[in-house]
Structure formats: structure tokens, C-alpha cells
Amino acid sequence: MLSSMTDIRKRVTVFQNGKRVGGKAISLPKKWSEFLKIVSKKLNIPASRIYNEDGGEIDEIESIVAKEILYASCGEHFIHLPKDFVYHQPTSIPNPYLVGPPPPPNILNFPFHTGGGPYGTNPLLSSDVVPSTSSSTNSTTTTTTTTSSTNSNTVANNLLMTSTSPLIGNTNGGVNTMIPLIGGNGCITGLSSCGTIINNNEWISLNVGGRIFSTTRSTIIRDKDSMLAKMFSESWDSAKDINGAYLIDRSPDYFTPILNYLRCGTIVIDESLNVEGVYQEARFFNITGMLDKLASLVERKSRSTDVFTRKDVISILLTSSSNSSLRCQGLNLAGVDLSKLDLRNINFKMTNFKETNLSKCNLDNALLQEADLSGANLTGASLRGSNLTGANLEDCILKGANFEDRGGQRATLENVNFKNASLEEANFSGANLRVCNFKSANLENCNFRGADLAGANLEDCNLRGANLHKANLIGVNLKGANFDIRTVSSR
Numbered sequence: 225m226l227s228s229m230t231d232i233r234k235r236v237t238v239f240q241n242g243k244r245v246g247g248k249a250i251s252l253p254k255k256w257s258e259f260l261k262i263v264s265k266k267l268n269i270p271a272s273r274i275y276n277e278d279g280g281e282i283d284e285i286e287s288i289v290a291k292e293i294l295y296a297s298c299g300e301h302f303i304h305l306p307k308d309f310v311y312h313q314p315t316s317i318p319n320p321y322l323v324g325p326p327p328p329p330n331i332l333n334f335p336f337h338t339g340g341g342p343y344g345t346n347p348l349l350s351s352d353v354v355p356s357t358s359s360s361t362n363s364t365t366t367t368t369t370t371t372s373s374t375n376s377n378t379v380a381n382n383l384l385m386t387s388t389s390p391l392i393g394n395t396n397g398g399v400n401t402m403i404p405l406i407g408g409n410g411c412i413t414g415l416s417s418c419g420t421i422i423n424n425n426e427w428i429s430l431n432v433g434g435r436i437f438s439t440t441r442s443t444i445i446r447d448k449d450s451m452l453a454k455m456f457s458e459s460w461d462s463a464k465d466i467n468g469a470y471l472i473d474r475s476p477d478y479f480t481p482i483l484n485y486l487r488c489g490t491i492v493i494d495e496s497l498n499v500e501g502v503y504q505e506a507r508f509f510n511i512t513g514m515l516d517k518l519a520s521l522v523e524r525k526s527r528s529t530d531v532f533t534r535k536d537v538i539s540i541l542l543t544s545s546s547n548s549s550l551r552c553q554g555l556n557l558a559g560v561d562l563s564k565l566d567l568r569n570i571n572f573k574m575t576n577f578k579e580t581n582l583s584k585c586n587l588d589n590a591l592l593q594e595a596d597l598s599g600a601n602l603t604g605a606s607l608r609g610s611n612l613t614g615a616n617l618e619d620c621i622l623k624g625a626n627f628e629d630r631g632g633q634r635a636t637l638e639n640v641n642f643k644n645a646s647l648e649e650a651n652f653s654g655a656n657l658r659v660c661n662f663k664s665a666n667l668e669n670c671n672f673r674g675a676d677l678a679g680a681n682l683e684d685c686n687l688r689g690a691n692l693h694k695a696n697l698i699g700v701n702l703k704g705a706n707f708d709i710r711t712v713s714s715r
Contacts, residue, residue: 238294242303263296270484270492271296299488429469435476446486451509478505609633618643629654
């Protein structure tokens, strides 16, 4: 019972900006981003801004009151509708003056009013048309007439004003004052998704992979450096289908977010779409404003794909003995904080540890063959007896890491890539480091006593204070290596 009451209190009703019909009841999620996604899906618009009934913008879940009426926009400002605003269905009389495709759906919801009303003049009507109204007892029939004028357009405007065009208006003293959404020149006008008044001549159709999109020329050329802007320039000869729609041989699913971005400047991608596909589409059309944001989304998604968390790893450890040999081969642990964990004896072969925090971990006898540890932090980690053959440790941090051979626990690091790694004071005593690449690595004060460095590349390394006593240096490349008196005396 209490749970049911809680759910009711969390519901709100959301309308599209400028509308009083078609609202959706929505239960509030915990996160604002989730709320915007739900609103976008329910209202079928790329919602990016939310307003209350007074036009105040809301940008956090906590600010929303239960059962509140909200309005969602795709980036445009709040459209204020008067309290007495009404919508009137068109009559059934055909209008021979109307030519071309119908206006967009949201054209019915913009608050235009007559010149004589309290809400200002109607910018869509020519100056010689002053609409007036009369009301009859039949509520389903309304006749709109125009004041006589010496202008020759008066008769045409009379016909236009009694057309099947959508009518909007307000009630003023009990009398309906209505106007059609037509310009004085007889052209249907519409609204862009961001509230801009557009002439019918601006509307174009695109055939993208067999799906038809309706938009405006100004929307398509909004990014001046894009391929779309060039396609609709005067010098570009764009192919059309039999219905006059411009042909574009691309995926319509991935084109949808591109068009929505050009309309409202906001990137909204359906959960069913692959972000990488949208990114490649933006690159193809050279939509510069989208590229950096989409590249970041792609990188974030690639990192999150099948990534284990610290909690996941701890759960695995708690269900096994520290002496048992766990198989965690090929896992994606990139960027995870695993610091101070006991990871002894675990098989991490070919595991992704890129930029993972492994500082002060116990990795004794761990199998890390061909693992990717590039950029990882292994400061103070214990790796006695571990096997890192063929592993990639480029740019990693191994300050004070311990590979020391005690009682036969010899660490195997043959053919490991330590390029540009930071290895200050690391202990490699007795370790197998044959054919390792230490190019440009910092090996200051490292302990290589008794280590096997045969064939290793120590080019441009910092070896100041390093202990190379009894180390096998046969075939070592020391070109450009930096020594000091301490290094030489300890050899």
C-alpha cells in the first residue's frame, strides 16, 4: 500500500513545449539524464530542456513536484500559451490556393493571434488583411471574414481565410477570434523544431536509405563546413527520386541523430543505436560540432564494455582460497581500482589492465603473460615469482615494485615492453629480463643484482644509482644510457 502511494507521488505529466494535448504521465527516475531519455521516448522528440507551467526552467529531479505539469522542448525557449487559448478543427471546404506539402505537425501549437486581440499582431498575415469573426449557435461551424480593401488581394485573402487551413485563436468576451496559419501571399508557413517561422518554400524532403525525412534548407546547411551544406549549395547537383526527395545513400537510423542535432544542437541517441555508427555518420557528413562529443562517448563505451568492477573482483576473491589458482584469463579490468588487493596465484593471462590501479597489490606467482599493463600503476606492488612474459608495461609506474628472487621464486619478465616506464627503486634482483625493451625508461636506483639482462635494450635509459652487480649484460644495448659513479662502482 505504501509502495503504491509512493509511486503515485512520483508521477508527473509532460507535454511538448507549446502543446496542451498529447501529454504523457511519467514516473520520475532517480537521475536527470534518465528522465530526459524517458521524456524523449514518450513524446518522440529530442528533449533537452524542461519547463514548469510558469515557464521556469528545471534542471534537476529534486526540483520537480509530484503531479506537476511540465513542458519539454528540444532546446527552444518556453512557448507561453494564454489560459483561454483554444484550437479549432478546420472546415471541410477545400482551398484551391494551397499548394505543396502540408505544414509540420507542431504548426498547430504556436500562439499566433489576430491584430485586434490582446496578444499582439499576427506576423503571418499581410497588412491589408484584418480578420474579424462572427459566432452562430452551431458550435461546429465558424465563419471568418475579412474587411474590404481596395487592394486587389482582398478576394484571394477572403478565400484563404475560409479554407481548410488549421485555425487557432483565443476566446475574447465569449467570441471566438480565429486565424489560419497562412501568410498574406497565400503560402503555408510553419515552424522549425526550435520555433523559427518558416515559409513553405524552405521545406525539403530527403530520401535517406529509403526513409523520407522532412526538414528545412536552413536546418540542413546549419553546419557550413558539412557535406550536407555543400550538397544544398547552388553549385551541387543533387539527385532526386521520382517524388522530388533528395537521395542520400546512408543509413536512416544513424542519420536521425544527425538531423536532430542540426535542428536543436543537442545529441540524443536512442539506446538501440550503436554510438560508433552515429560517430562514423557524423564523420562522413563532417558535422564538426558532434565529432568531439561522439568520440568521447565512443571511448567511454569501449571502456565500459564487459569491464569488471572492484566489487566484482572482490566477490571472486571471497569465494576462493588465496592458494588456489583462479582463472581470470582475458578479462577487461581497464581503469579499475584494484589497489591493495591480494591477487596471488591468479591466472591473468592476456588480461586488459590498461591504466588500472594495482598499487601495493600482492601479485606473487601471478600469471600475467601477454597482459596489457600499459599506463598501469604498480607502485609498491609485490610480483615475486610472477610470469609477465611478452606483457606490455609501456608508460606504467613501477616505483618500488618488488620482483626479488627469494627461495627460488624467480620472476620471469622475458621480452617485456618497459618503454618509457617509471621504475625508480624497483627490485629486479635475480629476475629474468632477457630481451626486454627498457628504451627511455627511468631505472634510477633500481636493483638488478644477479638479474639476467642478456639482449635487453637499455637505450636512453636513466641508470644513475642502479645496482648491476653480477647482472648478465651480454648483448645489452646501452646507447645513450645515463650512468653515474654509483652505477659504475656497483657493477
